[in-house]
Amino acid sequence: MNQPCRDSSLPANDRVNEAQTAHCGITSAAQEAYEPGTRNCSARNSSSLPKEGSISFEDIFKAIDKDKSGAISMCEFRDFAASLLGAKPPVDRPVTPPVDRPPVTPPVDRPVTPPVTPPVDRPVTPPVDRPPITPPVDRPVTPPVDRPPVTPPVDRPVTPPVENPPIDTKGNFSTRNGRIYDPSGREFQPRGFDIDNPQVALQDVDKIVGDWSVNMVRINATQRTKYGQENNYDKELMKKIVDEYTKRGVVVEINDGIGKFANWGSISTGNELKERVEFAKEIAEQFKDNPYVWFATPNETGGAIKANSAQDKAWLNEELAFNEAIRSTGNKNMIVQGDAFWGQGATAGGESAIIRHAAEFKKFGNVIAGQHVYNGSPNAENQLTNAVTKLRDAGFAVIIDEFGYVNQGDGSNPVKTQSGSDAVFKAVEKLGIGALPFRWATSGDDKVYNFTRDIRGKGPRTAWGEQIWRMTHAD
Structure with a gap:
């Protein structure tokens, strides 16, 4: 899905122009889902942002469902909901599947796993056997006598x-x-x-x-x-x-x-x-x-x-x-x-x-x-x-x-x-x-x-x- 106005590339904790950024990303995604080619987020200071209540949560969820590439971030969704509802707490937050995404990224556990593999035993075992296998001390002595x-x-x-x-x-x-x-x-x-x-x-x-x-x-x-x-x-x-x-x-x-x-x-x-x-x-x-x-x-x-x-x-x-x-x-x-x-x-x-x-x-x-x-x-x-x-x-x-x-x-x-x-x-x-x-x-x-x-x-x-x-x- 083409997203020229995507703000998700910014760090998740970047709160600069929070409301506008949220409206821009979500609005663009929703409109793209139902009105392809129409983007209200051509600029961050655009005055054509939709009014409060013009886009329903149903529209948002449909947009999210259509967005298979995950372009709409958890942060955008949360910020947009806050801007629409004001101080009213978003009751539907638990529904958001982003809660599952953090556990999916287990890079923290990966570096811990390699030490569990038993490479410690590998170098220990062969060296014990190698010294007795190498009897080159006798080899150079015998052939020269017969040659x-x-x-x-x-x-x-x-x-x-x-x-x-x-x-x-x-x-x-x-x-x-x-x-x-x-x-x-x-x-x-x-x-x-x-x-x-x-x-x-x-x-x-x-x-x-x-x-x-x-x-x-x-x-x-x-x-x-x-x-x-x-x-x-x-x-x-x-x-x-x-x-x-x-x-x-x-x-x-x-x-x-x-x-x-x-x-x-x-x-x-x-x-x-x-x-x-x-x-x-x-x-x-x-x-x-x-x-x-x-x-x-x-x-x-x-x-x-x-x-x-x-x-x-x-x-x-x-x-x-x-x-x-x-x-x-x-x-x-x-x-x-x-x-x-x-x-x-x-x-x-x-x-x-x-x-x-x-x-x-x-x-x-x-x-x-x-x-x-x-x-x-x-x-x-x-x-x-x-x-x-x-x-x-x-x-x-x-x-x-x-x-x-x-x-x-x-x-x-x-x-x-x-x-x-x-x-x-x-x-x-x-x-x-x-x-x-x-x-x-x-x-x-x-x-x-x-x-x-x-x-x-x-x-x-x-x-x-x-x-x-x-x-x-x-x-």
């Missing part, structure tokens, strides 16, 4: 460049922190033995791999009787050997067996060195796509060599030429770098030429240090431990690719080098190095190093053979 063994892959691409800068080892064996890792990234610890005769290596593959559970063998590439037989290397035989072993997941270390009757410890120069280089290129080219084929440098060349001597320079020249020949073919496989002092380096108290020339060897990438151990000293264990530590500090993983002790032929009563052999078995367990005992006996002469009472693994195992068996079958 390093599982997180080696994170470090693999970062660390190898320190030891093998020129070589991309993806899909190949690699070294890191003195350890060897296979192409899948798992640590690889060589456990097997030497086999002198290639034919026997091929014939006994099931027994060697199946029964003795080896993961690596070291095989002579050829049995030349002298230098100069340039085409004596049997490529087809070696391919068959490599195929049979590597398809079983076994690494084959090809040993340069050139010159079977050459002087032990001699250093190759001139044409002799040229022949070694050509042989290295030939085998490297043949197996460059098979990462399970490793290459051993010339076997046990160089005796007791002093640093910066002519022998030292000649030995280094021989070794570098051999390694360069392998890498010149694009072959990235592992090179087992032999040491001076008849291959024993510092394992028997001598000096390691590998450590002395570490920078020159590491430039080829994927080079590990090969050591031979035939040490009869009671201090053999300490000497071997010190040698392994120094080689690792120089940036090399270590493999003992020859070791053993001489017995009486039937495998009993070792007469020498047992202390060095025992030291190797301990180092395999304590230091995690690889080891290949010498050797799988193929003839009666080999009985002095045999693993069983008879050749080629036949008969009961010797005491020496029992040690090898436990090593190759260890987890």
Whole structure:
């Protein structure tokens, strides 16, 4: 209902021009109810206000009844009644429903109600349970302990460049922190033995791999009787050997067996060195796509060599030429770098030429240090431990690719080098190095190093053979 003259917006207790205000609001409402568009209250001082008695209470009540929006206030009604009746008290006041309106507005009670709700208990209950639920003290401690063994892959691409800068080892064996890792990234610890005769290596593959559970063998590439037989290397035989072993997941270390009757410890120069280089290129080219084929440098060349001597320079020249020949073919496989002092380096108290020339060897990438151990000293264990530590500090993983002790032929009563052999078995367990005992006996002469009472693994195992068996079958 349109009310341009409504005074109810004023405070209820505003008594200014009380009579006129009352007449204006009520009169306008009543007239609007029965005479729409007629408003006598266009101004507060209008002289056209109805005379006393011209609007009856019935008219007022009808107007109130029509006014659904409550535009006519209790105050207007009361003031208008007083102006009409004068001093006469309005008998009908109790009828006015405004008495019910005050209780309808309970804003006074609302603010009192919220405290009644039990929020006081809510914050109290959860906090009591939360402290025991939060055991983060143990969480950060446990995971970090387990992550390093599982997180080696994170470090693999970062660390190898320190030891093998020129070589991309993806899909190949690699070294890191003195350890060897296979192409899948798992640590690889060589456990097997030497086999002198290639034919026997091929014939006994099931027994060697199946029964003795080896993961690596070291095989002579050829049995030349002298230098100069340039085409004596049997490529087809070696391919068959490599195929049979590597398809079983076994690494084959090809040993340069050139010159079977050459002087032990001699250093190759001139044409002799040229022949070694050509042989290295030939085998490297043949197996460059098979990462399970490793290459051993010339076997046990160089005796007791002093640093910066002519022998030292000649030995280094021989070794570098051999390694360069392998890498010149694009072959990235592992090179087992032999040491001076008849291959024993510092394992028997001598000096390691590998450590002395570490920078020159590491430039080829994927080079590990090969050591031979035939040490009869009671201090053999300490000497071997010190040698392994120094080689690792120089940036090399270590493999003992020859070791053993001489017995009486039937495998009993070792007469020498047992202390060095025992030291190797301990180092395999304590230091995690690889080891290949010498050797799988193929003839009666080999009985002095045999693993069983008879050749080629036949008969009961010797005491020496029992040690090898436990090593190759260890987890």
